[in-house]
Amino acid sequence: MTQYLLKGAQLPSGERADILVKDGVIAEGSAKDAQIIDADGLVALPGLVDLHTHLREPGREDAETVETGSRAAALGGYTAVCAMANTSPVADTAGVVEQVYRLGREAGLVDVQPVGAVTVGLAGERLAELGAMATSAAQVRIFSDDGHCVADPRLMRRALEYVKAFDGVIAQHAEEPRLTEGAQMHEGEVATRLGLTGWPAVAEEAIIARDVLLAEHVGSRLHVCHVSTAGSVEVLRQAKARGVRVTAEVTPHHLLLTDERATSYDPVFKVNPPLRTQADVEALRQALREGVIDVVATDHAPHAVEDKECEWAYARPGMLGLETALSIAVDVLGPDWDLIAERMSRTPARIAGLDGHGHDIKTGAPANLTLVDPAARRVVDPSDSASRSRNTPYAGMTLPARVVATFLRGEATVLDGKAVR
Numbered sequence: 001m002t003q004y005l006l007k008g009a010q011l012p013s014g015e016r017a018d019i020l021v022k023d024g025v026i027a028e029g030s031a032k033d034a035q036i037i038d039a040d041g042l043v044a045l046p047g048l049v050d051l052h053t054h055l056r057e058p059g060r061e062d063a064e065t066v067e068t069g070s071r072a073a074a075l076g077g078y079t080a081v082c083a084m085a086n087t088s089p090v091a092d093t094a095g096v097v098e099q100v101y102r103l104g105r106e107a108g109l110v111d112v113q114p115v116g117a118v119t120v121g122l123a124g125e126r127l128a129e130l131g132a133m134a135t136s137a138a139q140v141r142i143f144s145d146d147g148h149c150v151a152d153p154r155l156m157r158r159a160l161e162y163v164k165a166f167d168g169v170i171a172q173h174a175e176e177p178r179l180t181e182g183a184q185m186h187e188g189e190v191a192t193r194l195g196l197t198g199w200p201a202v203a204e205e206a207i208i209a210r211d212v213l214l215a216e217h218v219g220s221r222l223h224v225c226h227v228s229t230a231g232s233v234e235v236l237r238q239a240k241a242r243g244v245r246v247t248a249e250v251t252p253h254h255l256l257l258t259d260e261r262a263t264s265y266d267p268v269f270k271v272n273p274p275l276r277t278q279a280d281v282e283a284l285r286q287a288l289r290e291g292v293i294d295v296v297a298t299d300h301a302p303h304a305v306e307d308k309e310c311e312w313a314y315a316r317p318g319m320l321g322l323e324t325a326l327s328i329a330v331d332v333l334g335p336d337w338d339l340i341a342e343r344m345s346r347t348p349a350r351i352a353g354l355d356g357h358g359h360d361i362k363t364g365a366p367a368n369l370t371l372v373d374p375a376a377r378r379v380v381d382p383s384d385s386a387s388r389s390r391n392t393p394y395a396g397m398t399l400p401a402r403v404v405a406t407f408l409r410g411e412a413t414v415l416d417g418k419a420v421r
């Protein structure tokens with residue numbers, strides 16, 4: 001196994017250190033056989049962990065596979081991703097989650113941790129085999145019907161109760177479906193101007209309010225996917241102040257883009273939940289800094305050309321995120337590396353129960369690392385992406401910071417900004 005010495009890297013704390021990567025861990029001792037990487041001016045972070053990735057396999061391998069999505073993740077600085085369950089077939093049995101887990105291991109570029117569906121077929125009617133998925137080889141801990149809301153409060157309560165036994169968490173796609181029928185974008189002034197049916201903020205806020213009460217009642221863990229409104233932030237703030245066991249994520253696109261983008265009618269900007277207003281963006285940024293929102297999660301949602309390059313109304317919602325998330329976090333939060341490590345590695349690893357990830361960079365820790373050039377700037381070119389899909393909303397934008405290298409248990413998955421395999 002190749003040894004690496006990252007010379008003079010800046011740690012999240014601001015200190016500088018030589019990091020010896022040997023036998024899968026961060027080691028001490030002789031570096032005489034190590035390949036030297038000049039890390040002067042570079043920042044070393046614990047490998048990033050994404051709580052919300054759509055890898056599309058099985059079922060839509062034309063849009064993404066476990067392997068291509070894993071490569072995009074590694075290039076984005078990730079060492080672990082949680083693969084959402086809205087595949088075809090749905091990941092609602094031990095068999096499917098084990099398949100995804102195995103494909104992740106075979107690709108070997110990031111740890112792919114499957115998310116299990118809460119309800120059979122994401123249909124919102126019957127609980128899926130949560131226990132069987134938890135005790136399978138994939139050891140599922142996060143369950144989500146993402147793409148759909150677990151709208152029935154009785155099912156949601158049962159799911160929360162059920163996962164308590166193995167310290168699981170229900171990750172809710174908060175969208176009251178009766179309030180978003182036919183919705184095409186955020187309900188507000190821009191939607192009125194464009195004549196598109198709106199998705200009101202209250203459809204998200206009402207479900208989060210209900211679910212934090214249910215989680216409190218049951219004493220269970222709730223995670224809220226892709227929080228997008230200022231009102232949701234206030235509901236979360238109050239719930240956390242009361243001690244409810246709730247965590248929340250925000251996507252890079254909700255931290256950067258607004259509903260004004262829809263005026264282009266370019267479906268690359270169609271996403272669920274929709275892009276909101278500048279006031280929402282400001283509230284989300286503030287909540288992320290304060291920790292009311294715990295993590296940045298990509299909601300990487302690759303789609304085939306025919307599902308995106310069509311009329312707005314027919315396009316599928318979703319955008320790529322893995323290869324640009326870190327740059328957008330730096331853009332939004334500034335070069336606060338300790339905060340970035342917290343929101344993109346340590347906390348998501350803790351929420352997902354991924355013990356091998358999110359460690360401080362010190363002797364004996366697993367060598368899951370990413371090396372970032374904070375001074376680099378790059379223009380986003382969709383054709384450069386390792387993803388099978390091209391639906392990045394940042395095409396042509398100049399973004400700060402670049403991932404130079406990524407290590408998974410001491411093996412380089414990215415070197416010189418390029419995928420090793």
Ligand SMILES: NC(=O)N[C@@H](CC(=O)O)C(=O)O
Nearest residue numbers: 054146147271272301317318
């Ligand atoms: N976030 C998205 O816009 N799309 C997601 C599912 C979803 O949440 O609708 C997808 O799977 O494409």
